[in-house]
Amino acid sequence: MELGQHKTRNPVQKRGIETRGKILDAAMRLFSEKGFHNTNTKGIARAAGVATGSFYAYFKDKKSVFLEIYKGISHKQLKEMAGGMAGLDDQGDTDRVAVLLDALMDEHGFSPDFQREVSVMRYSDPDVEALHNSIHEGLQQEIARMLGTQKERLRVKDLDAAAFVILCACEEVIHTPRLITHRIDRDRRLSNLADMISRFLYK
Amino acid sequence: MELGQHKTRNPVQKRGIETRGKILDAAMRLFSEKGFHNTNTKGIARAAGVATGSFYAYFKDKKSVFLEIYKGISHKQLKEMAGGMAGLDDQGDTDRVAVLLDALMDEHGFSPDFQREVSVMRYSDPDVEALHNSIHEGLQQEIARMLGTQKERLRVKDLDAAAFVILCACEEVIHTPRLITHRIDRDRRLSNLADMISRFLYK
Amino acid sequence: MELGQHKTRNPVQKRGIETRGKILDAAMRLFSEKGFHNTNTKGIARAAGVATGSFYAYFKDKKSVFLEIYKGISHKQLKEMAGGMAGLDDQGDTDRVAVLLDALMDEHGFSPDFQREVSVMRYSDPDVEALHNSIHEGLQQEIARMLGTQKERLRVKDLDAAAFVILCACEEVIHTPRLITHRIDRDRRLSNLADMISRFLYK
Amino acid sequence: MELGQHKTRNPVQKRGIETRGKILDAAMRLFSEKGFHNTNTKGIARAAGVATGSFYAYFKDKKSVFLEIYKGISHKQLKEMAGGMAGLDDQGDTDRVAVLLDALMDEHGFSPDFQREVSVMRYSDPDVEALHNSIHEGLQQEIARMLGTQKERLRVKDLDAAAFVILCACEEVIHTPRLITHRIDRDRRLSNLADMISRFLYK
DNA sequence: AATGAATGAGCGTTCATTCAT
DNA sequence: TATGAATGAACGCTCATTCAT
DSSP: OOTTOTTOOOOOSHHHHHHHHHHHHHHHHHHHHHOSTTOOHHHHHHHHTSOHHHHHHHOSSHHHHHHHHHHHHHHHHHHHHHHHHHTTTTSOHHHHHHHHHHHHHHHHHTOHHHHHHHHHHHHHOHHHHHHHHHHHHHHHHHHHHHHHTTGGGBSOOOHHHHHHHHHHHHHHHHHGGGTSOOSSOHHHHHHHHHHHHHHHHBO | OOTTOTTOOOOOSHHHHHHHHHHHHHHHHHHHHHOSTTOOHHHHHHHHTSOHHHHHHHOSSHHHHHHHHHHHHHHHHHHHHHHHHHTTTTOOHHHHHHHHHHHHHHHHHTOHHHHHHHHHHHHHOHHHHHHHHHHHHHHHHHHHHHHHTTGGGBSOOOHHHHHHHHHHHHHHHHHGGGSSOOSSOHHHHHHHHHHHHHHHHBO | OOTTOTTOOOOOSHHHHHHHHHHHHHHHHHHHHHOSTTOOHHHHHHHHTSOHHHHHHHOSSHHHHHHHHHHHHHHHHHHHHHHHHHTTTTOOHHHHHHHHHHHHHHHHHTOHHHHHHHHHHHHHOHHHHHHHHHHHHHHHHHHHHHHHTTGGGBSOOOHHHHHHHHHHHHHHHHHGGGSSOOSSOHHHHHHHHHHHHHHHHBO | OOTTOTTOOOOOSHHHHHHHHHHHHHHHHHHHHHOSTTOOHHHHHHHHTSOHHHHHHHOSSHHHHHHHHHHHHHHHHHHHHHHHHHTTTTSOHHHHHHHHHHHHHHHHHTOHHHHHHHHHHHHHOHHHHHHHHHHHHHHHHHHHHHHHTTGGGBSOOOHHHHHHHHHHHHHHHHHGGGTSOOSSOHHHHHHHHHHHHHHHHBO
16 A cells, blocks of 8 residues: 555554564564674564564565664654653753753663664665654754744754754763763763753853 | 784785785775675675685685774774874864864764774674774773863863763764765854863863 | 474475475485585585575584484384394304395495495594494394304304404495495305305304 | 696606605695595695695695505505515414404504595595505405415315405404494404404315 | 465685796 | 795575465
C-alpha cells in the first residue's frame, strides 16, 4: 500500500501484529547487544520465535527493521522532549537547562545501546543517515523553539545555531562515556556541561 | 621487530615500502569512502594496484590496516596539537579558543572521513575503542594543560572536566555537519561554538 | 541432539533427510575418487546437486562429513564381522580362516577406496586416527574372542597379540593391491595369506 | 639434461650442491614433522636458509622434492636390505626371519615419519604411488630371491606370493603401532610376527 | 499465513609459483 | 646466481534472501 513497503505483509489482524512486534523486539534486543553487523536475520527470527521466512514476510530486509525501530524510538523521543519542554515555560534558567539535559539523557535512556548502533550506522548507510539527520533537526528545532520563549533573558541571538551547538555538545558528552569507565565522573561531566550551556545562553 | 606484526613482511627496500604505502593509501581512501564494513580486502588490493596476496604479506588482516592508519593519523594529530598550543602562551583569550578550534578542526582536516569511520568502529571494536580512548585522553590532557597556564583568568575550576566538555562539544560540532549540507552554515556554527567555550571558560 | 552437531541442521522431514543423504553420498564418492585433500566443499555440494550453503547447513565442516561417513561404515563393518563370526563356532579350522578373510575383505568391500582414504587421513588427523584405532581395536577383539572359543586346537597362546598380527597382515594384503594391477593375482595372494594364518594358529 | 628436470638447475659446483642438499634436508625434516600438506615451500626455503626463489631453481615443485627424498631413502633401503640378506646364506631359519625383520624395521628406522608420509601420499598421488610400488616390488623380489636360496627347507612353493604376503604383514605390523602407544607391547607383536612367518615358511 | 530448507554470491585468507631486481 | 616481493587462483565458510511446501 504505502511506498517502500515492498510486498511486505501489512498485518491488520491481532496475530500478525503480534508477530511483527515480536520481530521488532527481538531485533532491537540483538542490535543493541551485538550490533547490526553481528546480528543476523536467522538470529532475529529465532529470538522472535518465528521462522526465517516470516521475517521477510513482514520486513523488506534487515536494514528496514533497523530503520523502523529507530523511527519508533525517535517518535517517542521527540514527543517526550516536547512534553518536557512544554511544562517549563515559567521555570528559572538553571532549571531549564537541567530539564533539557534530562530530556536528552532520556533520549538515550530509552535505549542507549541502540542509539550507539545508530551512531555507527548513520555513517555508513544513507537511509540511517537521513533519518538520523531529521531526528537531529527535530530536536534542534524543539530546543530553538524553547529558547524562543525566553528571548529577552538570552545573550545569544542566533537561536538555531545556538540550539545546534548545545545539542551537539550534549550528545557527545552523553555518548562518549558509555564506552569507558571514565576518569571524570558523571557529576563533574554533567555539571560542567550544564554550566557551559547556561553561561552560553543567559545574560 | 614491532610486536603484533604477526608474520607480516617488514619491508626495508624501496619497493616493499612503496607497496606497503600504496596499500595503506588505498585502504584509507576506501575506508573513508565506503566505510570499514563495505570495504573488502580484494578491493583494497585492487585499488592499490597489487595482488590480494600482497595485502596479506604486509598486514595481518583488514582490521590491522585500519588500526595502523589510525595510529599514524593520531600521532600526527597529537604532535600538531601540542605544537599549536605551545606557541600561544601569551595570547588573548579569544585567540586561544580560536587556536584550539583550529587545531581540532585540523585534527579532522587530516582525514575527516577516516575520522568518521573511527567514530563508527570504536563502538564495535575493542581495539579501535582503546586506541580512540587513548587519543581522546591525550587531546583532553593537552587542553587541560593549556588551561592550567592561565588559571587566574578562568572561571572554571575543574580543568579536566572542562577540557572534557569542550573537547566533546568541538568533536560533535565538527563531525556532525560532515554528513549533510547543513542548514546552518559553518561560520554560524563555529562562532557559536567559540562563543560558548569562551563564556564557559573565562571570567 | 547428538553432541558435536555444532549448530548444524538436524533434519527430520523427508526433504532434509534426502539432502543430507545426497551430500553424504557425494562426499563419499569424491573422497574415494580424489582423496580428502583434493576434494573441496564446493565440489561436494555440486556433486550432491545442492548449494554450498546446504553443505554447511548439515555439516560443521569438511572433516566432519568424513568422520560421519567413516563412523557409518565402521558400524556396519563391526556388526557384519560379529555376525559372520557368530555362525561358525562348529566349523573346521580352514573354514574359520576363510570366513575371517571374507569378513575382512567385505570390510573393505563396503567401500574400499574410502577405506584407503581413512588409512591416509589417520596419519594426519587426530580424530580420524582415534576413530580408526577404536575400529581396529574392535576388530581385533572380535578375532581374539573367536580364537578363544577353540583354544585347545590352537598353538598360539597370546590370543590378543595373535589377533593383532593377523589383522595387520590381512589389512595390508587386502589394501596394497588396490593400488596396482598386481603381478601376483588375487588367488595366489589370498591362498598364501590363508595358509600363513592357518599354520600360525593351528597345531 | 635429464628428463623431468624441467628447467631446474643442475649444480655441479660445490656451493650449488650444498644448497640443493640444504633444501632436501630441510624439506625432509618438515615433511616428517608436519606432513606434506602442512609444509609450505616458503617454510622449506626458510628452514634451509635460502630464498623462496632458490627452491624453484633447484626443484620443479614441492612434490618433486618429496619424490627425490623418497628416491634417496629407498635406494639406501634396498642396498641395506640386499647387504643384510647376502651375509646369511648359511644361517638357521629362525635367524633368517629375525634378520629379515630387522632389515625391514630398519627400513623405517631410516626415517619412520617420512615413511609414514609416503604411506599417506601414495594413495593420493600417482607419482608417489608408482615409486612406492617399485620399492615394494624391489623389497619383495629381494625376499623372494633370499627364499630361493633355501628352497628345500621351505614348505611354501609360490615364493613370490609368499614374499608378498610376508612383506605386507611386516609393513603393517611395523606401521600401525607408530600411531598409538599400543596395548600389546613391541615384543609380543614382533615375536608373534616372527612366529607366524617361520611357521608359514618352514617345514 | 507460516515454515525452514535451499540458495549462491561474496567474504577473508592461504600458498604454490613466478619474476623483477 | 640469488633474492624475496608479487601474484592470483582457490580454498573453507557465512548469511541475507528466496521459495517450495
